[in-house]
Amino acid sequence: MRKMKLIQLALILFSGLFTAVNAQAQGRPGPPRGGGGGGHNPEQTETLQDMKGYKIGDTATDFRLKNVDGSLFSLSDIKNAKGYIVVFTCNECPFAKMYEDRLMALHEKYAPQGYSVIAINPNVSESNDRESYAAMKKRAEEKKFPFVYLADEGQKIVSQYGALRTPHVFLLDQSLRVQYIGTIDDNSRSAESVMVKYVENAIEALKKGEAPSPNFTKAIGCPVKLS
């Protein structure tokens, strides 16, 4: 009888502890939301965000940049365009590389529908032999890029657009209004594991005359090397 009571007591003790642990797990303090408050003092100085860039609804600038085939390219060169998938990318960034095939697939699928991929390398530099114009040309040939791959020499265009990382997509509509800014999909590491195709969804929305939702996403990427 006493033994029963002891076991009962132990069980009560045990289950009580179990509950306490679970409660603690749920109540774990995370970082403050909404940028702090309550004694926190978030600080953003000297950040890349100080750089001006496009916001949704802004009208993007056309440009004239050197393509890997040696010609100069402008958005206005694409006849009957319904929109433009402008993507800042580069040769060496692992994230840019992971998305190369997906960018090619995006172009193959949507260029015939009026939405071409326009890849721009903001990191092009003759002093870096992996990001030089010659290296871009080589990469485009190796991968057989079906889209233009442009050298943003002097980083004039990337600073106007405000791309912070590679790859960074700016989806423009027919009249060059910025309709979506962000990442290509929700899984950089594995195309097979993608659940949400942000850019494709945004294009489908434009095709229906709707505003993309979401129209802004974030991603880890290589920082654009602003000189």
Place this chain on the structure above:
Amino acid sequence: MRPGVLSIIIFILPFCFGLSSPPYTPTPATPYGSHADIPIYNFDSLEPLLSTDSESIHIVNFWAMWCAPCVKELPLLEQYKAKYPDASVLLVSLDFPEDIETKLKPFLKKKGITLKVALLDDPDANRWIDRVDPNWSGAIPFTIIFDNKNRSFHERPFNDLPDLEQTINNTFKNR
């Protein structure tokens, strides 16, 4: 005899405690100075490490081997820890899990980095970047400096040790 049963149960309790933790429990943090084991987190399991109940200085730095400005500032964080051993410094690597043995560990050894390193493997970054800081674009390096009361975010590399020290002092000027 009977109190013996109770003591056995009490002895067993801590093990049950362990079993009740979430399934994605990371391995314990690596001992200082050794990278024998680099724990892999998803964001949910990393998130508790981004805050503290302690009054000591905490620094969490998001970086990756492929990020040149990140690699450049690692020695600064190493110097800071050497100068202020009470500070807790965690390097959250955004490199890929399959590169831990072949690239990350040799890299840390070569660079002489003895700070604690953890790897964040959570590809849907849009889901968690705002949970770290809504003002963060996702570009790295990104550093959080905090204790139990103060917190600051920095989406930029630090220029030198005085820059880092000044930034830390500014974060804790009210304490």
